[in-house]
Amino acid sequence: MMRSERWKFRLSSSVALLCLLIFFTPIALVQDKLGKIVKESIISNQKKRNYYLFVPATVKASTPLIVLLHGSGHNGLSLVEPWKDLATKEGFIIVGPDAESGGGWSAPRDGPDFLHDLVEALKARYSINPRRVYLFGHSAGAVFALMMSTVESEYFASTAIHAGAFRTPDEYKTISNATRKIPLAIWVGTNDAFFHLTDVRATRDAFQSKGFTIEVTEIPGHTHWYYDIAPSINQQAWEFLKKYELTVEPRYSQYVQPGAAGSANKLIDEINSLGAKAQELIQQSNEKERDLNGRNFIKDRSQVSKIAQEQIDILTETAGLWRTAAEKAESASHLGLPGKQKQYFGLIAQYNLKCAELLDAMRERAEVLLGTEALEVIEAKRAEAQKRADKLHQEVDELQKRIDKLMR
Known part of the structure; x- marks a missing residue:
C-alpha cells in the first residue's frame, strides 16, 4: 500500500458478483408517464444503460411486456415508435433498450444480465405478468434476440424477429444452451440483402432439428427495411407472441461466456x-x-x-x-x-x-x-x-x- 513514501502492491490470484444497483423512477411519478414514450436509465453491471419505455394509459393488471432489440446504428426508440400504437390498442408494455455500442449487440456486454436487470426493474414498478415477457428484434437485434432466447429459454415466453438469422458456428452452438423449446418466429424479405433466405432457412432447420417450434414467413419482394411495413410485421409478431405463456414462474440462468x-x-x-x-x-x-x-x-x-x-x-x-x-x-x-x-x-x-x-x-x-x-x-x-x-x-x-x- 502507498503512504506518503511507501506502497506495497497486494493482489491475490484467487478469483472471487457485485450486487447490481438498479435505480428507477419513483412510483409516485409513474402515473405521469403513462401514454408517453419516455427515456430512462438503470445501472447494470456498474454502468448506466438507457432505454425507451412506453406504458399505455389504459394498462391493466398482469400485462405482457415486449422487449424490443433494435438494429445496428439505431437505438431503442427506433422500435418503440413503430410498436406504440399496437401496444396502446392491445394494452401491453414495450421497452426498447439501447445496445452499449452503436455497432450492435454482444454478450455478455448487452445481455442477458442487462436485459434481466431491465425486466426486473420494470416488474417492480408495473403489474407485469412474469410469464408473458417476450422478445422482438430487428436485424442485429434479431440475431441477439435469437441468442438470448436460447440462453434464457425459461425466462422469455416466446420470440419473434424480423430480418435476422444465425450465420456463424458460435451462434448455432447457442441452441444447445436452451433448456426449454422456446417458440420462435422469423419474418424475412425475399430480397433481403443482409440476411438471405438460405441463412433463414438454415436457422429454421437447425432449431427444428432440436425440436423447437419455429415459424418462418417469407415476404415476396420485401427487403431488409423494416420500417415501411412495420405495422403489418408488428401485428403478425404480436399474434404469434401472445399465444405463448410460461407454464411455471420464469427462471433466469447465469450466462458464462465460452472460455x-x-x-x-x-x-x-x-x-x-x-x-x-x-x-x-x-x-x-x-x-x-x-x-x-x-x-x-x-x-x-x-x-x-x-x-x-x-x-x-x-x-x-x-x-x-x-x-x-x-x-x-x-x-x-x-x-x-x-x-x-x-x-x-x-x-x-x-x-x-x-x-x-x-x-x-x-x-x-x-x-x-x-x-x-x-x-x-x-x-x-x-x-x-x-x-x-x-x-x-x-x-x-x-x-x-x-x-x-x-x-x-
Missing part, C-alpha cells in the same frame, strides 16, 4: 505482472523521495528540480500501469463469470483506478518542486497535495478491505 475461465486466468496473470512492475517503479520513486529529503532546497534547488522531474516521470509511468491493470480487470468483469468472480474483478478494477489516482496526487506533489515560488509557498502546496494523497490512500485501503472480505 471465460481461461480468459480470466490469463487476465489475472497480466494484472499481477503489471502490479509487479508498478511495485518496482514505486521503489524507485521512494528512493527519489529519500534523496529529496536529504537535500537543502535553497542550496540544491537545481538538483532538487532534476530529482523531482525523475520522480514525476516514474509516478506517471506507474499510474499508467495501474490504469492498464484496471482496464484488464474491467474486461474480466464482463466475461460472464458466475458468482463472486464477477464482483471480484469489478472491485479490482475500482482498486486499480484508485491507485492510479493516488499516484496522480503524488505526482502533483512532486511537480510543485518545479515551481519558482518561495519555499513557504511550495511547502504549503505540497502539504495540500499530501492531504489529497492521504484521502485517496484511505479510499484504497477501504477497497482493499472489501476485496479481502469478499475473498474470505
Whole structure:
C-alpha cells in the first residue's frame, strides 16, 4: 500500500458478483408517464444503460411486456415508435433498450444480465405478468434476440424477429444452451440483402432439428427495411407472441461466456505482472523521495528540480500501469463469470483506478518542486497535495478491505 513514501502492491490470484444497483423512477411519478414514450436509465453491471419505455394509459393488471432489440446504428426508440400504437390498442408494455455500442449487440456486454436487470426493474414498478415477457428484434437485434432466447429459454415466453438469422458456428452452438423449446418466429424479405433466405432457412432447420417450434414467413419482394411495413410485421409478431405463456414462474440462468475461465486466468496473470512492475517503479520513486529529503532546497534547488522531474516521470509511468491493470480487470468483469468472480474483478478494477489516482496526487506533489515560488509557498502546496494523497490512500485501503472480505 502507498503512504506518503511507501506502497506495497497486494493482489491475490484467487478469483472471487457485485450486487447490481438498479435505480428507477419513483412510483409516485409513474402515473405521469403513462401514454408517453419516455427515456430512462438503470445501472447494470456498474454502468448506466438507457432505454425507451412506453406504458399505455389504459394498462391493466398482469400485462405482457415486449422487449424490443433494435438494429445496428439505431437505438431503442427506433422500435418503440413503430410498436406504440399496437401496444396502446392491445394494452401491453414495450421497452426498447439501447445496445452499449452503436455497432450492435454482444454478450455478455448487452445481455442477458442487462436485459434481466431491465425486466426486473420494470416488474417492480408495473403489474407485469412474469410469464408473458417476450422478445422482438430487428436485424442485429434479431440475431441477439435469437441468442438470448436460447440462453434464457425459461425466462422469455416466446420470440419473434424480423430480418435476422444465425450465420456463424458460435451462434448455432447457442441452441444447445436452451433448456426449454422456446417458440420462435422469423419474418424475412425475399430480397433481403443482409440476411438471405438460405441463412433463414438454415436457422429454421437447425432449431427444428432440436425440436423447437419455429415459424418462418417469407415476404415476396420485401427487403431488409423494416420500417415501411412495420405495422403489418408488428401485428403478425404480436399474434404469434401472445399465444405463448410460461407454464411455471420464469427462471433466469447465469450466462458464462465460452472460455471465460481461461480468459480470466490469463487476465489475472497480466494484472499481477503489471502490479509487479508498478511495485518496482514505486521503489524507485521512494528512493527519489529519500534523496529529496536529504537535500537543502535553497542550496540544491537545481538538483532538487532534476530529482523531482525523475520522480514525476516514474509516478506517471506507474499510474499508467495501474490504469492498464484496471482496464484488464474491467474486461474480466464482463466475461460472464458466475458468482463472486464477477464482483471480484469489478472491485479490482475500482482498486486499480484508485491507485492510479493516488499516484496522480503524488505526482502533483512532486511537480510543485518545479515551481519558482518561495519555499513557504511550495511547502504549503505540497502539504495540500499530501492531504489529497492521504484521502485517496484511505479510499484504497477501504477497497482493499472489501476485496479481502469478499475473498474470505
